[in-house]
Amino acid sequence: MLVLGVExxxxxxxxxxYDTQNGLLAHALYSQVAMHExxxxxxxxxxxxxxxxxxxxxxxxxLKQASVPCSAVDAIAYTQGPGLAGALLVGASVxxxxxxxxxxxxxxxxxxxxHLLSPLLASDPPAFPFVALLVSGGHTQLMRVDxxxxxxxxxxxxxxxxxxxxxxxxxxxxxxxxxGPAISRLAEFGDPGVFTLPRPMLxxxxxxxxxxGLKTAVLTVVKTRIANICEQxxxxxxxxxxxxxxxxxxxxxxxxxxxxxxxxxxxAGGVGANRQLREALNAxxxxxxxxxxxxxxxxCTDNGAMIAFAGAMRLQMHPDAAQRDYSFNVRPRWPLDELxxx
Ligand code: KG4
Ligand code: ZN
Numbered sequence: 001m002l003v004l005g006v007e008x009x010x011x012x013x014x015x016x017x018y019d020t021q022n023g024l025l026a027h028a029l030y031s032q033v034a035m036h037e038x039x040x041x042x043x044x045x046x047x048x049x050x051x052x053x054x055x056x057x058x059x060x061x062x063l064k065q066a067s068v069p070c071s072a073v074d075a076i077a078y079t080q081g082p083g084l085a086g087a088l089l090v091g092a093s094v095x096x097x098x099x100x101x102x103x104x105x106x107x108x109x110x111x112x113x114x115h116l117l118s119p120l121l122a123s124d125p126p127a128f129p130f131v132a133l134l135v136s137g138g139h140t141q142l143m144r145v146d147x148x149x150x151x152x153x154x155x156x157x158x159x160x161x162x163x164x165x166x167x168x169x170x171x172x173x174x175x176x177x178x179x180g181p182a183i184s185r186l187a188e189f190g191d192p193g194v195f196t197l198p199r200p201m202l203x204x205x206x207x208x209x210x211x212x213g214l215k216t217a218v219l220t221v222v223k224t225r226i227a228n229i230c231e232q233x234x235x236x237x238x239x240x241x242x243x244x245x246x247x248x249x250x251x252x253x254x255x256x257x258x259x260x261x262x263x264x265x266x267x268a269g270g271v272g273a274n275r276q277l278r279e280a281l282n283a284x285x286x287x288x289x290x291x292x293x294x295x296x297x298x299x300c301t302d303n304g305a306m307i308a309f310a311g312a313m314r315l316q317m318h319p320d321a322a323q324r325d326y327s328f329n330v331r332p333r334w335p336l337d338e339l340x341x342x
Contacts, residue, residue, distance in 0.1 A: 001019070001020045001021075001074045001075065001312065001315060001316070002017060002018075002019045002020075002025075002068065002072055002073050002074050002075075003017070003018050003019075003020075003073070003074065003075050003076070003077050003308045003309075003311045003312040003315065004016070004017055004059075004062075004073045004075075004076045004077070004095075004098075004308060005017075005018060005077045005078070005109070005304045005305065005306070005307035005308025005309070005310075005311055006055070006076065006077070006078040006079065006091045006094060006095040006304060006307065007078075007079045007091065007111070007114070007302055007303060007304045007306070007307045008051040008055070008078075008079060008083075008087050008088060008090050008091025008092075008094075009079045009081070009082070009083025009084065009087060009088055009091070009111045009302065010042060010047065010083055010084055010087060010137070010138075010302060011031065011032040011033065011035075011036055011042045011047050011087075011302075012029055012030065012031050012032065012301065012302040012303065013029070013030045013032075013050070013051050013054040013055055013058055013091075013304075014027065014028070014029045014030075014058075014302060014303040014304030014305070014307065015027070015028050015029075015055070015058040015059050015061070015062045015304045016028070016062060016303070016304035016305040016307070016308040016309075017062050017063075017066045017068065017073070017308060018305065018308035018309050018311075018312045019312075020312050020316060023121075024121060024305055024308075024309070025062075025065070025066035025068070026061075026062040026063075026065035026066040027062060027303060027304055027305040027308075028058045028061040028062050028065070028304070029058075029298075029303055029304065030050075030054040030058060032046070032047060032050050033177070033178060035050060036177060037176055037177050039177075040171055040177050041167070041171075041177055042084070044084045044085075044086055044087065045086065047084060047086070047087045048084070048086035048087050048089070048090050051087055051090035051091060051094075052090055052094075055090065055091065055094040056094070058304075059094075059098070062304075070098075070102055071102060073102065073104055074104065074105075075104060075105045075106070075107060075311065075315055075322040076095050076096075076098060076099045076104050076105070076106050076107070076311075076322075077095075077106075077107045077108075077109045077307055077308055077310065077311020077312070077314075077315075077322075078091050078092050078094075078095035078096075078106070078107075078108060078109065078307065078328075079091055079092075079108075079109055079110075079111045079114070079307050080092065080108030080109060080110065080328075080329075080330055080331055080334070081108075081110065081111065081330050081331030081332055081333070081334035082110075082111055082112070082138070082331060082332055082333055082334045083111055083138075083330075083332060084332065085330060085332040088330035088331075088332060089330055092108070092328040092329075092330050093328070095328075096326045096327075096328045097326075099324070099326055100326045103324065104324075105322035105323055105324050106322055106323060106324070106325060106326065106328070107311045107314060107315065107321055107322040107323075108328070108330075108331075109307050109310045109311050109314070110310070110334060110336060110339050111302075111307075112134060112136075112139060112141075112336045113149075113151075113310045113336065113339060114306035114307045114309070114310045115134055115136060115268040115269045115295075115306060116132050116134060116143065116145060116151070116266070116268050116310075116336075117148065117306065117309060117310050117313060118268055118295035118299045118300075118303075118305070118306040118309070119266045119267075119268060119293045119294060119295045120309065120313075121295065121296065121299055121305060121306070121309055122293065122294070122295060122296055122299075124293070125293070126264045126266055126291070126293040127264070128145060128146055128147045128150075129144065129145060129146040129147075129260075129262055129264075130145050130262060130264035130265065130266050130293070131143070131144060131145070131154070131253070131256045131257055131260055131262050131264070131265050131266070132144075132145050132265075132266040132267075132268055133249065133252075133253050133256075133265065133266070133267050133268070133272075134268050134269050135161070135162045135163065135249065135267070135268070135269045135270070135271035135272055135277075136161060136162075136163050136268075136269030136270045136271065137161060137163035137164055137167065137178070137270055138161050138163070138164070139156070139157075139161050139269065140156060140157040140161045140162045140163075140209050140211070141153060141154075141155070141156040141157075141336070142154040142155045142156070142207045142252060142253070142256045143336070144256075144260055144262070145266070148310075148313045148314065148317055149314070149317065149339060151336055151337060151339065152337070153336070153337050154207045154256050154259065154260070155206060155207025155208045155209070155252065155256070156208060156209065157208065157209040157210060157211060158201075158208055158209070158210050159210050159211060159212040160210075160211040160212045160215060161211070162209070162211055162245060162249065162271045163178075163180055163269070163270050163271045164211070165211035165212070165214055165215050165245060166178075166179045166180040166183055166184075166245070166271065167179035167180065168215045169183060169214070169215050169218040169241050170182050170183040172215070172218050172219050172222050173186070173218070173222065173234050173237060173238060174234070178270075180270060180271060180273070180274065181273070183238045183241060183242065184238075184242060184274050184275060184276060186234060186235050186238040187235065187238040187239040187241070187242040187243075187276065188235075189232075189235040189238075189239075190232075190235035190236040190237070190238050190239025190240070191235075191236055191239065192239055192240075192243060194233075194236040194239070194240070195221055195236055195237055195239075195240035196240060197214055197217045197218065197221075197240045197241055197243075197244040198213055198214060198217050198244065199244050199247050199248050199251075200213045200214055200248065201248070202247065202248055202251055207252055207255060207256050207259070209248060209249075209252060211245070214241065214244055214245065218237060218241055221237055221240075222237065242274075242276050243276075245277075246274075246276050246277050246280045247280075249271075249277060250277075250280045250281055250284055253265055253281065253284075254284060254288065257288075257290055262290075263289070263290045263291060264290065264291050264292075264293065265281070265285070265290055265291070265292045265293070266292075266293045266294075267281065267292065267293070267294050267295075268295060268300070269300065270300055270301040270302070272294055272295065272300045273297055273300040273301060278294065
């Protein structure tokens with residue numbers, strides 16, 4: 001079964017072809033980062049307009065890469081939510097328009113399910129069950145994953161997502177958008193311990209997170225403790241920020257493994273690309289004897305491959321999940337646990 005995946009939930013247009021027998025045949029991505037950079041964040045209207053421009057050329061590219069005609073596609077999976085309403089609508093309308101023209105069944109995919117299953121695209125995929133840390137720009141959640149569609153929420157952020165904290169703190173330090181990679185690079189030059197930032201909810205005895213206080217602490221340091229912040233101070237603050245956020249993420253992952261008794265941890269979502277987080281998790285895994293799995297770097301952030309893959313996994317389990325129904329609707333807010341019975 002050949003599934004075309006279409007991702008357009010935020011600022012990346014991703015198209016991909018996943019074949020249940022031969023794996024990922026092709027994927028192509030266009031990132032709008034350069035366009036949004038000058039505004040310091042994603043401008044939803046511009047994002048939607050750009051998805052319109054990119055979707056069809058990317059489709060042509062993946063068909064060419066895979067050397068298959070459009071007609072070879074068996075089903076079309078598109079990101080139905082959560083995400084920016086206008087951006088989602090573009091992907092859904094392109095996908096459903098294609099489906100109607102080609103007479104193919106459609107399947108709306110949950111963006112976070114795409115992230116959650118993306119490590120299964122790697123060469124050494126984890127077996128079920130596992131604990132998953134989903135860390136993106138919009139979400140920070142710990143889940144127990146027993147199989148495709150079997151997700152139990154263990155804990156989540158009570159305010160900002162980890163990626164959001166990276167982006168907002170980077171902005172306070174005058175770094176570009178997206179802030180995650182920028183602050184992570186700057187932190188490499190920082191000295192540890194010059195500044196100490198709080199580790200919110202580290203000892204909360206549950207698996208929830210809170211990151212808005214951390215961002216406020218960065219603001220306090222930047223605005224009040226340093227009159228004219230120099231480059232080395234910025235690097236020191238970046239280092240303190242990364243150390244704090246990594247400490248909290250690692251501690252909560254360890255607590256989730258202990259609570260569930262599981263020995264496999266999966267990291268998914270954009271912040272999963274973070275080098276310091278990976279180093280700390282790898283060290284913890286060696287010490288505490290569990291295994292940690294990551295998606296390929298290119299599939300940590302938003303992409304079409306994870307949507308094609310999640311769609312294909314669902315269709316293998318429930319062939320009726322895809323329908324020749326082209327009257328789509330998108331779900332900008334869509335809790336992942338509502339998927340369980342889908
Ligand atoms: O999963 P994703 O591409 O989009 C969402 O679904 O949100 O994640 C984007 C987030 C942004 O907040 C970005 O700053 C963060 O992931 N990110 C990183 C890194 N690469 C991306 N954060 C820390 N370190 C990175 N290397
Ligand atoms: Zn995402």
